[in-house]
Amino acid sequence: MSIRVLLADDHAILREGVKALLGLADDIEVVGEAADGQQAIEQCRALEPDVVVIDVAMPGLGGLEATLAIRKEWPRTRILVLTQYDDREYVSRFLKAGVSGYVLKKAAGAELASAIRAVHRGGLVLDPDVAREAVSEPRRASEEEAADPYELLTDREKQVLRLVAEGHSNKEIADVLGIAVKTAMSHREHVMEKLDLHSRTDLIKFALKRGVITV
Numbered sequence: 001m002s003i004r005v006l007l008a009d010d011h012a013i014l015r016e017g018v019k020a021l022l023g024l025a026d027d028i029e030v031v032g033e034a035a036d037g038q039q040a041i042e043q044c045r046a047l048e049p050d051v052v053v054i055d056v057a058m059p060g061l062g063g064l065e066a067t068l069a070i071r072k073e074w075p076r077t078r079i080l081v082l083t084q085y086d087d088r089e090y091v092s093r094f095l096k097a098g099v100s101g102y103v104l105k106k107a108a109g110a111e112l113a114s115a116i117r118a119v120h121r122g123g124l125v126l127d128p129d130v131a132r133e134a135v136s137e138p139r140r141a142s143e144e145e146a147a148d149p150y151e152l153l154t155d156r157e158k159q160v161l162r163l164v165a166e167g168h169s170n171k172e173i174a175d176v177l178g179i180a181v182k183t184a185m186s187h188r189e190h191v192m193e194k195l196d197l198h199s200r201t202d203l204i205k206f207a208l209k210r211g212v213i214t215v
Contacts, residue, residue: 037061101125
C-alpha cells in the first residue's frame with residue numbers, strides 16, 4: 001500500500017512543487033494539504049496520514065505546536081520537518097517533540113521521497129548540515145541565555161515580537177495568528193518581561209539588533 005502523506009506548509013507553490021515531486025513515486029500518495037498548523041491537525045483527524053511533512057514557521061499555529069498536538073493524538077503518525085531553518089534551537093525542539101526527520105528545503109529535492117520512506121519505516125532522517133549542528137557541542141544554557149535573551153522566548157512569542165516590531169496592533173496580531181486579542185496582549189507582555197524591555201521603541205531596537213526585522 002502507498003505511504004499516505006499530508007503536506008503542511010503555508011506556501012501553496014511549494015506544496016504544489018512537493019506534490020508534483022512525490023507524484024513520481026509509485027509508493028507515495030499525497031492525501032491532503034494544510035496551510036497552517038491548525039489545518040494540519042484537522043487534516044490528521046480526518047485523514048490519519050502515515051507521514052506528515054511539515055514546515056517550522058506558519059501563520060496561526062506554528063509547526064512545533066502542531067507537531068506536539070499530532071504526536072499526542074496520533075503517536076503512530078511519523079512527522080518529517082521540511083524547512084529552511086537549520087538553527088540548532090529549532091532542531092533540538094523538534095527532535096524533543098518526537099519528529100522522525102528534519103530536512104532542509106534547499107537540499108531536499110529528489111531525496112525527499114527517500115526520507116519519507118525512511119521515517120515511515122521507523123528511521124530517523126537528518127539533513128547532514130542539521131546533523132552536524134545538532135551534535136556540535138552546545139553552549140551551557142546560562143551562557144546561551146546571557147548571550148541571547150531572544151532564545152528565552154517561545155516560538156509564538158517570537159512571532160509576536162516580530163509583528164509588534166513591524167508596527168502591528170494587538171488586534172492585527174490576533175488576526176494574523178488566529179488568537180484572541182487578550183492572548184496577543186498577554187504574549188506581548190511576556191515578550192517585554194522576558195527581554196526586560198519597557199516600550200515599543202525598546203522592542204523595535206531589540207528586534208533590529210537581533211535581526212528579527214530589517215530596515
